[in-house]
Amino acid sequence: MAETKTIKFHIRRYDPKKDKEPYFKTYDVPFQPGMVVLDALHYIRENYDPSLAWRYSCRMGVCGSCGMLINGSPTLACNTQVATLGGTEITIAPLPNFDIVKDLVPELSKMFEKHVAVSPFIVRDEKELDDEKGEYYQTEHQLEQYLQLTYCIRCGCCMAACPTLATDPDYLGPMPLSQAHRYNVDTRDGGRKTRNEKTGSSHGAFKCHFAGECSRVCPKGADPAKAIQHMKRQLVFDFLHLIKNQKPCEKQHGPGNEPKKDVPPAPPYTV
Ligand code: SF4
Numbered sequence: 001m002a003e004t005k006t007i008k009f010h011i012r013r014y015d016p017k018k019d020k021e022p023y024f025k026t027y028d029v030p031f032q033p034g035m036v037v038l039d040a041l042h043y044i045r046e047n048y049d050p051s052l053a054w055r056y057s058c059r060m061g062v063c064g065s066c067g068m069l070i071n072g073s074p075t076l077a078c079n080t081q082v083a084t085l086g087g088t089e090i091t092i093a094p095l096p097n098f099d100i101v102k103d104l105v106p107e108l109s110k111m112f113e114k115h116v117a118v119s120p121f122i123v124r125d126e127k128e129l130d131d132e133k134g135e136y137y138q139t140e141h142q143l144e145q146y147l148q149l150t151y152c153i154r155c156g157c158c159m160a161a162c163p164t165l166a167t168d169p170d171y172l173g174p175m176p177l178s179q180a181h182r183y184n185v186d187t188r189d190g191g192r193k194t195r196n197e198k199t200g201s202s203h204g205a206f207k208c209h210f211a212g213e214c215s216r217v218c219p220k221g222a223d224p225a226k227a228i229q230h231m232k233r234q235l236v237f238d239f240l241h242l243i244k245n246q247k248p249c250e251k252q253h254g255p256g257n258e259p260k261k262d263v264p265p266a267p268p269y270t271v
């Protein structure tokens with residue numbers, strides 16, 4: 001019978017309640033075909049140390065909670081096949097550029113505060129359900145302007161890779177900036193001028209020096225670096241008043257756009 005290959009996992013451990021500083025501890029894990037890094041962490045917790053801490057939820061690259069530094073690159077533990085890493089030694093540490101809660105758990109609150117600060121939603125004067133008839137139409141070209149950025153799962157891997165964020169913790173960073181751009185270029189949105197106050201600030205898009213690391217590590221192919229360069233051009237054009245006063249697109253009414261009869265009415269507002 002073939003011998004099972006053993007992988008050595010060097011894992012950075014840190015419990016702020018008892019450790020003065022982080023340290024690495026090594027665990028042997030038997031390799032199984034198809035094993036992802038997340039499986040190895042479960043093995044370690046079940047067989048060696050139940051106190052090992054990390055975040056995860058979906059196990060399928062969707063929730064964005066299992067971002068960590070694997071062999072020096074920020075990526076998702078559930079989406080990283082051990083076999084593709086090569087060799088028999090793997091080093092795992094928490095995402096850089098974040099404070100650490102415990103072991104592999106980064107403190108993501110500041111990233112989400114920056115995200116919220118750029119109003120990452122469609123801003124319009126009227127509520128969509130105020131007029132329940134009609135639809136917002138977009139051409140394929142208009143959809144393409146932001147579609148790629150909708151794949152972002154807020155995992156923070158781009159923030160961990162960004163050299164600017166490493167030197168300026170107040171820099172908005174690739175995720176919040178690219179998400180601001182996602183809404184700025186959506187024809188249904190009217191919030192660009194308000195977002196400019198943040199995105200054009202001294203900690204905004206012009207701090208990015210286009211190293212492109214954020215896009216290189218993004219596990220969803222969202223390309224925040226490209227979005228930020230487009231945003232810089234938009235900010236300059238806005239500053240020079242070269243962008244026509246764009247209004248968010250109106251709902252289209254007409255034959256074929258009446259609500260279908262057998263569809264139940266929208267639920268009442270809950271907040
Ligand atoms: S842009 Fe990519 S790397 Fe950054 S938070 Fe979104 S999915 Fe993660």
Ligand code: SF4
Nearest residue numbers: 162208210211212214
């Ligand atoms: S392109 Fe800009 S946001 Fe992305 S890693 Fe480089 S400096 Fe950071």
Ligand code: FES
Nearest residue numbers: 059063064066078
């Ligand atoms: S567990 Fe959800 S992205 Fe990895």
